[in-house]
Amino acid sequence: MKQAQLAPRQRKAKQQSGTGDSHINRNLYLLGGIVLLISIPAHIPLLLVCSCIFLCVLLITDIWATYCLHEVRYQRHLSETRVLFGEDITLSISIENAKLLPLPVLQVNDSIPRALPLKGQAFRKTLISNIVTLESLFSLRWYERVTRTYTIQCINRGVYTFGPAKLHSGDLFGFISRELQDEAVQHMVVYPLVVPISSFHLPSQRPFGDYRTRRRFMEDPSRVIGVRDYAYGDSLRRVDWKATARTQELQSKIYESTTTYSLSIFLNSSVKLDNYYSIHPALQELAICAAASISNWGLDEGYTVGLYANTPMSLQDEEQTMDEAAGEHDLQQTIARQLKRRTVSIPPARSEEQRKRLMEALARIQPHMGTPLEETMQRERAHLSNGATVIVITNVISERLMEIMLRMQRSGHAVSLLLVGDNPPPTRIAGFPVYYLGGEETWDNLQVTYGNVQPEKDEIQTEIAGLNL
Numbered sequence: 513m514k515q516a517q518l519a520p521r522q523r524k525a526k527q528q529s530g531t532g533d534s535h536i537n538r539n540l541y542l543l544g545g546i547v548l549l550i551s552i553p554a555h556i557p558l559l560l561v562c563s564c565i566f567l568c569v570l571l572i573t574d575i576w577a578t579y580c581l582h583e584v585r586y587q588r589h590l591s592e593t594r595v596l597f598g599e600d601i602t603l604s605i606s607i608e609n610a611k612l613l614p615l616p617v618l619q620v621n622d623s624i625p626r627a628l629p630l631k632g633q634a635f636r637k638t639l640i641s642n643i644v645t646l647e648s649l650f651s652l653r654w655y656e657r658v659t660r661t662y663t664i665q666c667i668n669r670g671v672y673t674f675g676p677a678k679l680h681s682g683d684l685f686g687f688i689s690r691e692l693q694d695e696a697v698q699h700m701v702v703y704p705l706v707v708p709i710s711s712f713h714l715p716s717q718r719p720f721g722d723y724r725t726r727r728r729f730m731e732d733p734s735r736v737i738g739v740r741d742y743a744y745g746d747s748l749r750r751v752d753w754k755a756t757a758r759t760q761e762l763q764s765k766i767y768e769s770t771t772t773y774s775l776s777i778f779l780n781s782s783v784k785l786d787n788y789y790s791i792h793p794a795l796q797e798l799a800i801c802a803a804a805s806i807s808n809w810g811l812d813e814g815y816t817v818g819l820y821a822n823t824p825m826s827l828q829d830e831e832q833t834m835d836e837a838a839g840e841h842d843l844q845q846t847i848a849r850q851l852k853r854r855t856v857s858i859p860p861a862r863s864e865e866q867r868k869r870l871m872e873a874l875a876r877i878q879p880h881m882g883t884p885l886e887e888t889m890q891r892e893r894a895h896l897s898n899g900a901t902v903i904v905i906t907n908v909i910s911e912r913l914m915e916i917m918l919r920m921q922r923s924g925h926a927v928s929l930l931l932v933g934d935n936p937p938p939t940r941i942a943g944f945p946v947y948y949l950g951g952e953e954t955w956d957n958l959q960v961t962y963g964n965v966q967p968e969k970d971e972i973q974t975e976i977a978g979l980n981l
Contacts, residue, residue: 540570576684577690586694587607588604588698590674593701595703597702601666607658608656617651623673623674631663667959701875701876702875705797712802712930736752739763739765739766740763777807779821780822782822798958820892822884826877826878857892860900893919899926901926
């Protein structure tokens, strides 16, 4: 993976006071001054000393509260921004007090994604379900810099945002508190889990049909597989002179027929609803894992691989702010461009760059009640190359889906259906080969086996308690 350090965005400072004001009440200064003036002519030494101490405390508190968060620099750094499923990366946070005034107590609350846990670190949960707060306490001397590192477990696919952060500090006595909001954020993409296709009970050799084709799309002159009698119209370059001399008759070379094997994957990644559990994210992740694994296998086997899905991609790290002053026509064009960029429609290609595009798109697929897969297949059917192998990965089967698959088969495409779910389907439906990939238990086993995901003790205890009930 290529290491990248993101430059922090422009920070927006926001200061708040715990007493409702950003400074000490001016009436307290007035009160201390009056007591000081009274103690001098009254010749009361104790009152004089107390008033002086009172005024010094007010002054120190005011100065400390005013400048406590000045020249305080907070930085967050991710060792990687593109990560494979199951890898561990390093999160480094550093705080610097670049001034003469020390900070006895500085609290930093940084927002990090809940789905990516830190090893050995407890969190404070927020009202937002996918965000947790990483709390850190620092005590900084003058011109001191402190760095802390954490290990992130990348056990969930997706695009994640780190930040913003809030810095809390105050005066030496704790009378006034200040807050500084650091708006800098970093994004990280976790690629989907890629496993051997044998993990889905698919044969590792030719799982979707024979490689050879009976039709000769093209002949490769560099691959000679035999000779035949010369036929009228054969080029002289095709004549095998050694075989001709041996048989005393003109012989022509027979070249091996070659073709480009194309693999088009249609992924139904919309969430499935039911009356009991609402959604099944595990089935969606299993389908995405299957698409990633088959794509990776296809590229390794020399296929040109394309991907089509019926849900949009998350582009949090690539979003561009829209100009609010733009006219209505410009705004509509911008929205149309954004929608097109979010569509998962990657034409077949064969390269390492294509592998990266496929994994990036699969990592960005988000849970969404998208358009039916049948519409996506109908739209892309006319753009498929001749003889392309079509793989449909879905958790539901409909009559319209079967009808479109039948049309593709009649057009010369080899069509296979890969089904995810808790109920195994028949081995063949309407003449199509059906491969059952498994259900939620299969996804859990793949995570533990290939993703270094360990079941949490709390979840195990909860399941045991439920069984006892």
